[in-house]
Amino acid sequence: MKTKKFEYLMVFIFGIVFSFQGFAQEKTINGTISDDQGFPLPGVTVIIKGTTMGTASDVDGNYSLKNVPADAVLTFSFVGMKTKELAVTNETNFNVVMETDAIGLEExxxxxxxxxxxxxxxxxxxxxxxxxxxxxxxxxxxxxxxxxxxxxxxxxxxxxxxxxxxxxxxxxxxxxxxxxxxxxxxxxxxxxxxxxxxxxxxxxxxxxxxxxxxxxxxxxxxxxxxxxxxxxKSGKRISGGKPNISFNHYTTVQTIANNYEVLTGQDYLDYMNEASQFIPGPNGFGYTDTSLPLEFPAGGNYANTDWIGLVKQNGVINNTDVSVSGGSNNMNYYVSFNRFDQKGVIKNSGLERYSLRVNLDMDISDKVRSGIRMSIADINQENNKVEWDQTVNRLLSIRPVYNEDGTYNGINPKSGREERNPVADINLRQDNRNTKKFVGNSYLEYEPISGLRLKSTVGTSLTDFRENQYLPGELPERMVYQLGGSATVTQNRYRSILNENTITFSKELNDHRITALAGATWQKDVAETSGMSASGFVNDAVGYNNISLGSEQSTYIMNTGYVQRTFASLLARLDYSYRGKYLVTLVGRRDGSSVFEEGNKYAFFPSLGLAWNLHEEDFMKSVDAISSLKLRTSYGIVGDQGVSPYNSLATFTGTYNYFNQNLFNAIIIGDLPSSNLSWETTKQFDLGMDLALLNGRINVEADFYKKNTTDLLLERKVPGTVGNNQLQNIGEIENKGIDLNIRTMNVSKPDFFWETTLVLSANRNKVVDLGGVDWIQLDEAVDASANGGYMRLIVGETVPTFYGVTYLGTYKNQEEIIADGWEGKGFIGGPRFDDVNNDGELTEADRKVLGSPEPDFQGGLRNVLSYKGFTFDMFFQFTYGNEILNRSRETSLFGKNEFNLSTEVRNRWIEGVNESSDIPRAGTSQGAFFPPSSIWVEDASFLRLKQVTVSYDLPTSKIGFEKVIKSANIYLTGNNLFLLSNFSQGDPEVSYLGTESLAQGLYYGQYPYTRSFVAGIKLNF
Amino acid sequence: MKPIKDIKILTIILIVLLAGCSDDFLKEESKSELTTTTFFKNDAEAKLAVNGLYMLLHQDGLYRNVGLDRFYLMGGDEVGTNRAEDNETYNYTWNASTAYVYDTYKALYEVIRNADLFISSIEGNENVSESVQNQAIGEALFIRALMYWHLTNIWGDVPYFRELLSIDELSTIERTDKELIREEMRNDLDRAYNLLPASYPASDLGRATKWAATALKAKYFMMEENWAGTLAECKKLIQSPNHRLLDNFADVFDQKDSYNQYNDEIIFAVDFFGRDAIDDVFKQSRQNWYNPRIDKDEPLRRNEPGVSAAFKQALNERNEWMAGYGKMIPLPELARAENWEDGDLRYSETIIQEYLGFELQYPYFKKMWNLDQENHARHNSSVNYVVFRMADIYLMAAEAENELNGPGEAYEYVNAVRARAFNPDKPWSGLSKEEFRTKMYDERKFELCGEAYRKLDLWRWGILIETIRNTEQRPHNNPASNISEKHLKYPLPEEEIILNPNLLNTDATNNGWQ
Missing domain, CATH: 2.170.130.10 (TonB-dependent receptor, plug domain)
Known part of the structure; x- marks a missing residue:
């Protein structure tokens, strides 16, 4: 069956290739194109209407087009300009003046x-x-x-x-x-x-x-x-034009933005000394016993290590782009080379990329076009070796970097347990990855008659990935147990092949215009994974580069995997427009996917959209203030195949068992296979408006949407006689919101220009149904140590929701403790929680919703001003109304023996000194396991000056370089220059668990964000 | 070629292409997963499956991390906790929604589903040689019978299936009479006895032998109070050339050398000693609740100057530490020497209240603790879980013989156990049948305390409630005021009943709990 399909495809392709046709009746047209200021316009597309034949103007605005039929209409188009049409007359020279189009309707x-x-x-x-x-x-x-x-x-x-x-x-x-x-x-x-x-x-x-x-x-x-x-990008077709060579280079210097300070030196010693004298006391309300010995008596020689200072550095980025682009009457090209080299702000981390791109389009004949988009990238990443969360939350300043004998210290001085040493991590750990990626997509397009296009594409993506890790035996935490070195190598290959075949037909008949698209596509994705590891290396000379040399054979672990997904789809779209006023779009895709079971492979996703260009109506013509107004609405269904491959197959899982210290392989029945799973279905309604006022000085795009995703894939509990859980299509989530984009042209004069863009989004998310359960815990798999958990999906609440008990501050007197019934557990100056049901325990009944990482609204504000050759571009980014869950609060504010503290504890409750503080007294929380509480949740709203750029177009003509350099531009950019936020630990933009997790908004110390200063130059030859 | 003709041809081709969405192309073929339909093609695969059953015994709800211990060990008259934790178990406040009850229920059935599928896939499979079939089926039958033994002990009538049913059938299954289950399991154990070897080479120690099957069958008979059956099975074991009572009581529990945990007294144990070759940590290990907590609890005078440091140094010198939980410690009455028979050598091997010259705050089970640091970190106890041992079998034989025929022939068995417990010897004699029976209550306690036999013994003797009510507890526990008739059986988990209401068909009261 597969080969048969291939044959059809070949017939299709060759059918196109062998049907080239000539044309009769031709003449050559030329002329000059300029803007309304009289400046020549290069790069304007000139096309014989109804065909793909055309050219583009050269640097001086000149164009020349051969083989123009005598009755042809030429269209001139350029981004930001109104498209012009001209009927060919007996003349052969047409000079064209293009008008700026502030509304951008022709874009x-x-x-x-x-x-x-x-x-x-x-x-x-x-x-x-x-x-x-x-x-x-x-x-x-x-x-x-x-x-x-x-x-x-x-x-x-x-x-x-x-x-x-x-x-x-x-x-x-x-x-x-x-x-x-x-x-x-x-x-x-x-x-x-x-x-x-x-x-x-x-x-x-x-x-x-x-x-x-x-x-x-x-x-x-x-x-x-x-x-x-x-x-x-692609090249422009400029008849007789020279290639455009562009050179761009920038250098960036980066520093850690929003430095976070941890408790060090005497502040730390004071805190611990205070803690060492705190005891529950005879009455159980908490008492400072000054007769107890201090943990760090004065005069001692204590280490005071600045761990953050030891691991950070100034980051540097060097980026160079060289591109050559251009074209002739029947082809255009864009070739680029890029090198991006970044040294991270933590020592021994960075990224280096080389990439090459070739984009090519050519006319094989008047009716046949072909082309390719191709890129190759080679990326070397030096992975971060340091656990930043350890550096900012756990490492104690009293721990020295080195032992007395000069070896790295690997022991937490409070817990006595082995612990990583970031300086050793930077100097000794080897951890890097290389990714090679090729993406190529070629097409062949055939237009047998005007308006009918047959297009076939074949594309592929190939990825080669390798990650090398080596933990030398010298690492202090490995030295403790004399484990020797350990190497892990991961090597994965991915390939994807996509073939898409489409027919597009466009026809304009009087007031009716119709565009129809139909297509069939196939895609196959294959992942082949492999990994190996070995340990017990007696010396660290070869590591992962020769994994069998010097390692212990009994430690070898190997694994390989193979996962394949295939898709086969049919798609169609019908666009109909009446007088350009009334627009209708009908879309449908029938998708087949291998991940679903037999008999359930296909699904159909239709949608319908309507739009009304009100400004085309006669009654609107008289309203001068409104230059354009369009109302849009759409409704339709989209899917998501959240199922992983092979989910419906009953499988065994490999495991092992030891008998009298001998390892035996074993198998057990794997997860319950799913049955009759289908797509998650998202039904979305959208109502939108595009409005341009005052001749395009003000542009507004606004959308309201509401989408409901049903058939959510969730694990449903099954009886214990059956198993644990089974994946089923249950559950529903709703999102609704507003997208707003306002662009105003405040000043538009020949040498002064000021534009403002405001982007605003507000989304409201709600869990509607979780398949019968009220909530699902999101964090238990990743953070079992948090007593009771803190992140949930709750019916009626946002995805995700922070959950926990309410922190009421500190106990100020005995009466409060007695009133709460917390004698013996609550101490004066110690933390006080809202024990809602007064049972003396903090349990499920005492927990409530504490916040969510979903902002009320977010967006950006950009202002661009240009005066003569100068351009000033300033961009703010903001979110409002979102919360963060600061996982470090448990230890940084309450104090746990072996963890470090926040500098906020300087302002803690101290007997007779600071008895109004709500930061607990030293020693009251050691050894206690308090559940997640409202004090872990912080406001994550922020306003960030994300970018300021100043650029200047060097007047090349004035300095006499115009023959060589067409244009020269220098620019200076500052990124992340300023941040307004209430978050206690710096930047509130966090997602400790990564991009895929639902449990967003968790802070525990991610690799720090940077402030950057960029200086660059852009030259066109 | 004319353009119009081209279009026709091309349109046809395209339509064929569009219609040609091949079903083959979307067929899901797994190349990296083991599907259940492609397995059991040779001897090695059958062996893998059986190994998997043993792995499943290491689930938290079973022999690892205090799973079955909550039903058999904690909350009797011998074991308590040093602090107010695990109150549901120790105070008899557990009920149908108690999480650990459900965990164990689910874990037991997971083993059964695997055993069912493996047995039916291997049995009569022409790709698997007869000897491997016999061995594999014998082991699987034993493990499945062990699971149903727990199920019937804890819940009585339970869902019962001998082959892997469909998801629908398993979701709607009813309870089966425990008498039927027990009878069929005894028959399975007969089969297992015939299929299994009497012993294994060192590399396979930990697998079930025919003696393990015999011991389990004796246990089944005992639960049915079929004394003749119990006695017959116990006699087989006593006559077995592979097992004996060790001469010295303490040697039975000597775990100092983790590499040498199996001894002749042990009939079946779940192996918890596996080291990960990569990181040199224990991969097959369990939590230790017998071990004390240093600093928080021990030693008693830890707050006096220098005591704590000296104690720690003494431990360190022996490469020992007290990094345990202290949540399975002897109750006060058991810890008092005066409650033991004069001269019982087992007392000092069982109860420890002073270590290395330091007085301890709490008594501990010396025979069960293991302070060795190298092989016994806090969460990583490498000590095997002994399921059946010979002293228990001897005492069962004595009890059965007494119930059948009176004490006459029964002395032989009980005195064999007592011989190593007293020097000079203090054998029993001259007791009435009733006296013998009652004395056995204590004999089993002193021999087997702390080893997860006691609660079931009290239950089958019908004295669980009165014993609990009369046992002295530490101040944070008060089971006496909570325990009642309904605690003699566990309710089926509430959530299970919601998911499968048919479980109420045979008993709407759910063992008297609703």
Missing amino acids: VVAIGYGVTKKRDLVSSVTSVDSEVLENQPTPRIDQAMQGRAAGVSVTSTSGAPGAAATVRIRGTNSVKGNNSPLYVIDGFIAGSDFDLNTLNVNDVKSIEVLKDATALSIYGTRGAAGVILITT
Whole structure:
């Protein structure tokens, strides 16, 4: 069956290739194109209407087009300009003046499997211009998109070089499934786990975020979490034009932003001394017994190690881009090279990337076009070796770096247990990874008659990943047990092959315009994983580079894995427009996926969108203030296949058993197989408006949406005679909210320009149903040590919700303790909690909702001012109304023997000195296990000056370089310059558990964020 | 070619392409998972499955981390805790929604489901040689019978299935009469006896022998008060060339050398000594609740100057530490020497109240504790869980013989156990049947205390409630005021009944709990 399909495909392709046709009746047209200020406009696209034939103007605004039929109409288009049409007459020379288009209705917007003009767009799609992404001191576009697109929430999880951010489009939909958007790069479906480090930010031409059902249902089961379409740059077709060579380089210096201070020196000794004299006392209310010995009597020689200072450094980024682009009448190209090199702000961490891109389009004949988008990236990452949460939360200043004999100290002086030493980690640990990625997508397009296009694409993505880790035997925590060295090597290969075949037909008949798209696609993803480890290395000379040399054979562990997913889909879209006023879009995708059981493989995802260009109506023509107004609405269904492969198969799980110290392999029955699982279904309604006022000086895009995800995949409890849990389609989550984008052109004069953009998103998320249970604990798998847990999914509340008891401050007197019935457990100056049911214990009944990481609203505010050659660009980013769960509070504020403390304890309750403080008295919490409480939850709202850029266009002509250098631009950028926040430990943008976890908003000390200063130069030759 | 014709051809091709979504292409083929339908193709695979059953005995709800101990050990008249923890167990406030009750229930059935599937897949499988079939089925039958023994002891009538039923059938299953289950399990054990070897080479110690099957069958008979059956099985064991009573009581529990835990007295033990080759930590280990907590509890005079440091140094010199929990310690009456028979050598091997010259705050079970640091960290006790040992069998034989025929022939068995407990010897003689029976209550306590036999003994003798009510407790426990008739059986877990209401079909009261 497979080979047969392949044959059809070949017939299809060759059918196209052998049907080239000639054309009759031709003439050559040329002319000059300029803007309304009289300046020549390079790069304007000139196309014979109804064909793909065309060219683009050169540097001087000149164009020349051969083989133009005598009755042709030429269209001239350029981003930011109104498109012009001219009928060919007997003349052969047409000079054209383009008018600026403030409203941008002619802008072309990428949508799934095609493009459309903003004017004709029915769906809710947000575009992010490449200019805001360029030259950000990050290798990733997700970081660069922060605060730039309404409805898109981007949260950094870590400041580590190359760390992914959590991206959520219109909220969290799924519990067990996927919540990260699907990345589609130049039409290639790269998946929601696409490694954005492999994509050069400066190669990106535009990003479109698809948000509503009509935009998403063309991606069927992979669209529910939103889709991000990335279009990379391509060359311009300029007849006789020279190639454009562009050089860009920037250097960035980074420091840790928002330094967090821990308790050190005498402050620490005082605290511990106070703790050592605290006893419950004869009456049990707490008492300082000054006859007890101090833990750190004065005059002792105590270490005072500044661990943070020992591991941090100034980070440096060097980024270089070189690109060559251009084209002729029948082809265009873009070739780029990039090197990105980052040294992290923690020693011995960094990232180096080399990437190469070739984008090529060519006309094989008048009717046949072909091309390719291809990139290769090679990324070397020096992984972070330091546990930053240990550095800021646990390491005690009284612990020395080195022992007296010069070896690394590996023991916590309070607990006496072995503990990692960050300085040893930096100097000794080896931990790096290499990723090689190739993504190529080629197409062949055939247009047998005007308006009908057949397109076939074949794309592939190949990833080669290797991670090497070596823990030398010298590491202090390994020395304790004389474990020797330990090496782990992980090597994974991924490949994905995608074939898509589409027919597009467009026809304009009087007032009716119709565009129809139909297509069939196949995709196959294969992951082959392998890993090995060995330990007991007697010396550290070779490590992971020769894993069998010197290691103990009995320690060898090997594993391999193979996972395959296949997709087969049919898709269709019908766009109809009446007089450009009334727009209808119908979309459907029938998706088949291998992960579902036989008989349940396919599902259909339809949607319908309507739009009304009100400004085209006669009655609106008289309203001068409104230059354009469109109302849009859509409703449809999108899916998510949250099931992992092979879930419906009954399997055995490998395990082992020891008999009298001898290891035997074993198997047991694996997890319960699922049956009759289907897609998670998201039904989304969207109502939107695009409004332009005062001739485009004010632009507003606003959307209201409501989406309900049903058939949520959740583990349902089954009787104990059956097993533990079984995955079933139960549960529902609702998201509703508003996306708002306001752009105002405050001043638009020839040499002074000021534009303001405000992006605002507000999402309200609610758990509607969890399949019969009231709540699900989210943190128990990752943080079993937190007494009672702190993060839940609760019916009626937001995903996720912080949960715990209420902290009431400190006990100020005996009466309060007696009133609470907490004698013997509560101490004067000690913590006091709200024991709601007064049973003397802090139990489930005493817990309540404490907050959520979901903000009330978030967004960005950008101001761009340009005066002559200077441009000043300032961008603020903000969130409001979200909370953070600070996991370190348990120890940093209450004091646990072997953990370090926050400097806030300087202001603790001290007898006779500071008896009004609500920070507990030293010694009252040692050995106690208090449940998570409201004092762990902090306000995470912030306002950040995310970026300020000043750039200057060097007047090349004045200094006589114009023959060599077409343009030169120098720029200075500062990132993360200023932060306004109430969070006690620096930057409130946190997600300790990473991008995929539902348990967002957890703080426990992530790799620190940076403040960056960038200086760069951009030259065009 | 004319354009119009091209279009027709191409349209047809495209339609074929669109329609050609091949089902083969979407077929899910697992290349890296072991599907249950592709297994049991050779001897080695059958052996893997049986090893898996032993692994499952290490679940928290069973022999690891105080699972079954909550039913058999904690809350009797011998074991208590040093502080107010695990109150549900120690104070008899457990009920149908108590989490640990459900954990154990689920763990027992997980073993049964695996055993069922393995037995039916291996039995008569022509790809598996007869000798491997015999061995594998013998072991699986024994382990399954051990699980049903616990189930019927704890809950009485329970869901019963001998082959892996469908999810639907298992979700709606009813309870089965415990008498039927016990009878069929005894038959399975007969089969296991015939299939299993009498002993193993050192590399396989820890697997079930025919003697393990015999001991379990004796236990089943004992629960049914079938004294003839009990006696017959016990006699088989006593005559077995593979097992004997050790000469010295303390040697039975000597775990100093973790590498040498098996001795002739042990009939069946769950092996907890496995070291991870990579990180040199224990992978198959359990929590230790017998061991004391240093600083918090011990030694008694730890707050006096220098005492704590001296004690720690003394421990360190022996490479020992008290990093335990102290939650399974002797109750006051058992700890008092005057409550033991004069000259009982077992007392000083069982109860310890002073160590290395330091007085301890609490008494501990010396025979069960293990302070060795190298092989016995806090969460990582490498001590095997002894399930059956010979002294128990001898005492069962004595009890059965007395019940059948009076004390005459029974002395032989009880005195064999007492011979090593007293020097000079203090054998029993001249007792009435009734006196013999009552004295046995204490004899079993002194021999077996702290080893998870006692609560079941009290239950089957019908004296659990009165004994608990008359036992002196530490101040933080008060089971006497809570225990009542209904505590003689556990209720089926509440959540299980919600998920499968058919469990109420045969007994709407859920063992008297609702």
